[in-house]
Amino acid sequence: MSAGHPAQVQIVTAPTDGDKGALLETIERYRSVLREISKENEAEKWAQTQHNLGVVLRILGEREGNPSTLQEAVAACRAALEVYTRDQAPIDWAGTQNNLGDALRILGELEGNPSALQEAVAACRAALEVRTRAQAPMDWATTQNNLGSVLQALGELEGNPSTLQEAVAACRAALEVRTRAQAPMDWAKTQNNLGIVLQVLGKLEGNSHTLQEAVAACRAALEVRTRDQAPMEWAATQDNLGAVLGILGELEGNPSTLQEAVAACRAALEVFTCDQTPMDWAITQNNLGAVLGILGELEGDPRTLQESVAAFRAALEVRTRAKAPMDWATTQNNLGSVLEVLGVLEGNPRPLQKAVAACRAALKVYTRDQTPMDWAMTQNNLGAALQVLGKHEGNPRTLQEAFTAYRLALEVFEKSSPAFAEGVKGNLAKAQTALDKLKQAQRGRRRSRRIKMR
Numbered sequence: 001m002s003a004g005h006p007a008q009v010q011i012v013t014a015p016t017d018g019d020k021g022a023l024l025e026t027i028e029r030y031r032s033v034l035r036e037i038s039k040e041n042e043a044e045k046w047a048q049t050q051h052n053l054g055v056v057l058r059i060l061g062e063r064e065g066n067p068s069t070l071q072e073a074v075a076a077c078r079a080a081l082e083v084y085t086r087d088q089a090p091i092d093w094a095g096t097q098n099n100l101g102d103a104l105r106i107l108g109e110l111e112g113n114p115s116a117l118q119e120a121v122a123a124c125r126a127a128l129e130v131r132t133r134a135q136a137p138m139d140w141a142t143t144q145n146n147l148g149s150v151l152q153a154l155g156e157l158e159g160n161p162s163t164l165q166e167a168v169a170a171c172r173a174a175l176e177v178r179t180r181a182q183a184p185m186d187w188a189k190t191q192n193n194l195g196i197v198l199q200v201l202g203k204l205e206g207n208s209h210t211l212q213e214a215v216a217a218c219r220a221a222l223e224v225r226t227r228d229q230a231p232m233e234w235a236a237t238q239d240n241l242g243a244v245l246g247i248l249g250e251l252e253g254n255p256s257t258l259q260e261a262v263a264a265c266r267a268a269l270e271v272f273t274c275d276q277t278p279m280d281w282a283i284t285q286n287n288l289g290a291v292l293g294i295l296g297e298l299e300g301d302p303r304t305l306q307e308s309v310a311a312f313r314a315a316l317e318v319r320t321r322a323k324a325p326m327d328w329a330t331t332q333n334n335l336g337s338v339l340e341v342l343g344v345l346e347g348n349p350r351p352l353q354k355a356v357a358a359c360r361a362a363l364k365v366y367t368r369d370q371t372p373m374d375w376a377m378t379q380n381n382l383g384a385a386l387q388v389l390g391k392h393e394g395n396p397r398t399l400q401e402a403f404t405a406y407r408l409a410l411e412v413f414e415k416s417s418p419a420f421a422e423g424v425k426g427n428l429a430k431a432q433t434a435l436d437k438l439k440q441a442q443r444g445r446r447r448s449r450r451i452k453m454r
Contacts (some may be wrong), residue, residue, distance in 0.1 A: 023060045027053065039083060047083035050076045051096050058103040065279040065324045070107040077103060086130065094130035097123045098143045105150040108157075112326040112371045117154040124150055133177065138186075141177035144170045145190045152197040156204075159373030159416035164201040171197060180224065185233075188224035191217045192237045199244040204373075206419030211248040218244060227271070232280075235271035238264045239284045246291035250298075258295040265291060274318065282318035285311045286331050293338035305342040309335065321365070329365035332358045333378045340385040349392050355385035368412065376412035379405045380424055387431045391438070399435040406431055 030053040039046045054076030061069030077100035084092040101123035108116030124147040131139040148170035155163030171194040178186040195217035202210030218241040225233040242264035249257035265288035272281040289311030296304030312335040319327040336358035343351035359382035366375040383405035390398030406428040413421040 020060070020063070023056055023063075026056050027060065030056065043083045047080045047092070051080040051084075051092075051099065054080065054096075054103060055099055058099070058106065061103075062106045063277070063279060065110060065319075065327065067107060067110050070103055070110065073103040074100065074107060090130045091136075094127040094139070094143075097127040098131070098139075098146060101127065101143075101150060102146055105146070105153055108150075109153045110324060110326060112157060112329075112365070112374075114154060114157055114370060117150060117157065120150040121147065121154065137177045138183070141174040141186070141190075144174040145178070145186075145193060148174065148190075148197060149193050152193070152200060155197075156200045157371060157373070159204060159376075159412070161201060161204055161416075164197060164204065167197040168194065168201065184224045185230070188221040188233070188237075191221040192225070192233075192240060195221065195237075195240055195244060199240070199247060202244075203247045204417050204419075206251060206417075208248060208251050211244055211251065214244040215241065215248065231271050232277070235268040235284075236280065238268040239272075239280070239287055242268065242284075242291060243287045246287065246294055249291075250294045253298060255295060255298055258291055258298065261291040262288065262295065274314075278318045279324075282315045282327070282331075285315035286319070286327075286334060289315065289331075289338065290334050293334070293341065296338070297341045300345060302342060302345050305338055305345065308338045309342065312338065325365045326371075329362040329374070329378075332362040333366075333374070333381060336362065336378070336385060337381045340381065340388060343385070344388050347392075349389060352385055352389040352392065356382065356389065359385060368408075372412045373416065376409040376420075379409040380413075380420075380427065383409065383427060383431065387427070387434060391434050394438060396435060396438050399431060399438060403428065403431045403435060 030049050033049045034046065034053070037046050037049075054073045057069050057073035057076060061067070061073055077096055080096045081093065081100070083089075084096050086093045101120045104116050104120035104123060107113070108120060124143055127143045128140065128147070130136075131143050133140045148167045151163050151167035151170060155161070155167055171190055174190045175187065175194070177183075178190050180187045195214045198210050198214035198217060202208070202214055218237055221237045222234065222241070224230075225237050227234045242261045245257050245261035245264060249255070249261055265284055268284045269281065269288070271277075272284050274281045289308045292304050292308035292311060296302070296308055312331050315331045316328065316335075318324075319331050321328045336355045339351045339355035339358060343349065343355060359378050362378045363375065363382070365371075366378055368375045383402045386398050386402035386405060390396070390400075390402055406424055410421060410424045410428060413424055
């Protein structure tokens with residue numbers, strides 16, 4: 001086994017430009033090799049091929065949002081590690097640990113599985129035991145970048161700011177080596193990832209300064225990731241920029257920032273198409289819907305809100321519960337939130353009923369144990385829809401359900417996000433007031449009926 005030629009270096013023909021056909025051909029070529037050789041007879045070649053197969057399966061699985069393909073990628077990397085040991089082939093072992101971490105991260109994000117993400121963290125940290133900054137600075141930076149992405153996914157899933165701060169530190173460590181002058185595309189990739197982490201952290205903490213840092217990181221990435229030279233990467237960063245501008249615009253109540261966010265998402269959709277890049281297209285449709293929803297609410301514009309609903313419904317054509325349950329739940333939650341605002345604006349119970357249904361659909365996937373922040377956010381949105389619907393219909397049972405949903409959300413947010421907790425406390429107080437008024441009015445009506453009966 002050659003320690004100087006890690007399996008990672010062997011991936012020279014794996015296509016990364018969105019060509020599914022080429023990916024499938026590469027996968028079949030590696031599988032054909034594996035049918036001809038055995039671990040016992042040609043251990044090094046077998047391990048390299050398993051590793052390479054894992055990398056290409058990971059690329060395909062991520063592009064299609066397919067957990068089965070990602071599980072195959074994980075299995076292939078683990079097969080390679082049966083041959084690559086830290087003692088005998090440390091460089092190959094570390095490279096495979098790095099790529100295993102990447103596959104586990106994508107799988108964990110797709111499934112909302114904290115165990116997979118924790119395994120991914122462990123794999124990246126294992127790789128860093130060999131890939132030191134002193135001995136292999138570029139490999140060290142690559143794995144620091146990947147570790148940052150894994151910690152971001154885990155921190156977002158668990159609503160843990162400490163984990164997100166670790167993710168920021170990992171990305172910034174990578175940028176000490178991945179400089180714009182020496183490695184411009186790698187620098188831009190890490191700037192993009194840093195922007196994502198700062199976005200999640202800024203949203204969780206309600207911190208506009210952190211969100212502005214996220215915007216700056218995305219814009220830095222776009223200085224290198226141009227549409228002409230790297231269209232897919234440009235589109236991905238435009239989408240991320242749109243998402244963070246949307247959160248910042250909502251926090252500051254600034255329609256200009258929200259309009260910039262809409263423009264960024266629409267720019268991404270000039271490259272991402274439903275036919276060629278369905279998962280990326282659906283992510284951007286979801287983000288576009290979210291930004292339009294915030295803008296429509298801020299401006300009181302039902303037309304913008306209807307555009308938001310249309311974007312979410314477009315996303316759900318790809319983000320199905322069967323193929324991408326976590327993404328499906330995210331978009332269902334978002335759809336519910338916007339339908340609630342639309343129902344309030346129009347004074348129409350039908351969108352409110354649809355909002356309740358969408359939030360309840362999301363809660364079929366989101367659980368308090370595995371996805372506490374998403375579960376709590378959806379409980380809050382469910383409470384909002386039920387509260388308005390209950391007031392509109394004069395139904396105390398519906399208002400009581402709203403009160404219960406808010407209380408459940410508060411139990412999570414009080415532990416993990418004081419900024420969100422304060423908002424939910426306000427919602428809870430309003431729901432209680434509405435419920436008390438309705439009960440008081442009903443008691444008055446009953447007294448009135450008794451008087452008339454006499």
